[in-house]
Amino acid sequence: MPADREAIRTASRIVVKVGSSSLTTPHGTIDVDRVDALVDVLAARHASGTQIVLVSSGAIAAGLGPLGLTSRPRDLATQQAAASVGQGVLVARYTSSFARYGVRVGQVLLTADDMMRRSQHRNAQRTLNRLLELGVMPVVNENDTVATDEIRFGDNDRLAALVSHLIRAEALVLLSDVDALYDGDPRKPGARRIAEVHGPEDLAGVELGGSGRVGTGGMVTKVQAARIATGAGVPVVLTAAAHAAQALNGADIGTYFHPDGRHPGTRLLWLAHATTGRGRLHLDSGAVEAVVGRRMSLLPAGVTAVEGDFAAGDPVDLCGPRGRVVARGLVNFDAGEIPELLGRSTKELASTLGPEYERELIHRDDIVILEPYN
Ligand SMILES: Nc1ncnc2c1ncn2[C@@H]1O[C@H](COP(=O)(O)OP(=O)(O)O)[C@@H](O)[C@H]1O
Numbered sequence: 001m002p003a004d005r006e007a008i009r010t011a012s013r014i015v016v017k018v019g020s021s022s023l024t025t026p027h028g029t030i031d032v033d034r035v036d037a038l039v040d041v042l043a044a045r046h047a048s049g050t051q052i053v054l055v056s057s058g059a060i061a062a063g064l065g066p067l068g069l070t071s072r073p074r075d076l077a078t079q080q081a082a083a084s085v086g087q088g089v090l091v092a093r094y095t096s097s098f099a100r101y102g103v104r105v106g107q108v109l110l111t112a113d114d115m116m117r118r119s120q121h122r123n124a125q126r127t128l129n130r131l132l133e134l135g136v137m138p139v140v141n142e143n144d145t146v147a148t149d150e151i152r153f154g155d156n157d158r159l160a161a162l163v164s165h166l167i168r169a170e171a172l173v174l175l176s177d178v179d180a181l182y183d184g185d186p187r188k189p190g191a192r193r194i195a196e197v198h199g200p201e202d203l204a205g206v207e208l209g210g211s212g213r214v215g216t217g218g219m220v221t222k223v224q225a226a227r228i229a230t231g232a233g234v235p236v237v238l239t240a241a242a243h244a245a246q247a248l249n250g251a252d253i254g255t256y257f258h259p260d261g262r263h264p265g266t267r268l269l270w271l272a273h274a275t276t277g278r279g280r281l282h283l284d285s286g287a288v289e290a291v292v293g294r295r296m297s298l299l300p301a302g303v304t305a306v307e308g309d310f311a312a313g314d315p316v317d318l319c320g321p322r323g324r325v326v327a328r329g330l331v332n333f334d335a336g337e338i339p340e341l342l343g344r345s346t347k348e349l350a351s352t353l354g355p356e357y358e359r360e361l362i363h364r365d366d367i368v369i370l371e372p373y374n
């Protein structure tokens with residue numbers, strides 16, 4: 001077994017994400033045999049003492065048959081109706097399938113907003129941790145019935161990566177209908193398996209195509225999810241659901257994304273990956289150098305403009321002089337207070353406006369530098 005894959009075999013907390021295409025039939029019903037085969041593998045690993053969170057797609061795909069639909073609907077309301085019907089069918093199947101091994105299942109439906117708001121984020125974290133302590137297998141999906149187009153994950157790959165941050169997982173396993181990442185469309189002759197990814201340089205020139213028949217996102221969202229997880233020190237394996245057992249055993253199968261070794265605190269991971277800026281602060285080049293280069297706090301003197309309607313404590317994006325977002329931070333002032341502070345030193349602000357204005361616009365502990373893939 002390759003040394004790196006050992007991390008997957010020995011991980012004591014794992015997130016496993018499985019896609020719609022691996023769980024449902026072309027008729028829009030649950031593929032009972034494939035669900036049971038996956039459950040066999042997960043129950044065996046669970047029995048060995050590993051805590052597992054299962055992020056399962058398939059609600060929409062499993063709701064199609066019962067509603068007499070022959071393909072994934074285009075409109076959101078019908079997708080949500082299908083998800084509502086399918087999610088019940090899916091969890092019922094997991095519940096009875098895991099019951100064969102005496103394993104209890106707990107349904108957890110999350111929205112993008114739950115991940116974005118710090119209080120809800122903590123709440124989800126507490127619930128998942130408690131379920132794991134109780135020996136329950138949480139089955140997570142996006143809460144499709146209430147998600148709207150604007151505030152939707154849309155794909156569970158990113159959700160699974162965020163859940164791996166949330167529960168401080170030691171590995172993330174992405175199971176799909178394709179056995180690995182290929183350097184081009186795997187349905188075309190000549191495509192070659194990529195066995196390992198060390199960083200973005202290994203993906204240069206790789207064609208990341210769209211999804212198959214029922215999935216969403218295709219390889220693009222899987223590679224993004226892998227980057228989010230590996231950036232937090234979590235190794236990722238991507239392979240076919242049929243190879244789940246080998247992947248969990250650390251076999252040289254699928255594609256292994258090496259962790260990059262950094263373990264930022266969950267708060268900064270949350271800020272980088274689970275929030276969106278509620279506004280923008282435009283920085284001059286000196287402020288970019290101070291904040292990004294020297295990891296200093298952001299002072300009003302280096303800010304040239306403010307956009308958006310945010311409140312103190314909200315996440316805001318920090319842009320360089322050419323408009324590129326370089327960092328995100330939790331701002332200490334309301335949007336309306338900022339214009340009169342711009343370009344002025346904290347000393348001057350304190351003497352004219354009062355000592356409470358001597359504080360940074362954003363403290364350095366509340367700033368996360370965003371890498372280009374964000
Ligand atoms: N470079 C690539 N390597 C592997 N698969 C790819 C690639 N580009 C596109 N794909 C397609 O991505 C699909 C998997 O994504 P998706 O349909 O979203 O799956 P899931 O439902 O498992 O999330 C595969 O069926 C495959 O055809």
Ligand SMILES: N[C@@H](CCC(=O)OP(=O)(O)O)C(=O)O
Nearest residue numbers: 020057058059060155156216
């Ligand atoms: N939340 C949706 C799944 C969206 C999704 O990511 O699907 P997939 O690409 O199959 O993992 C559902 O349950 O149908």
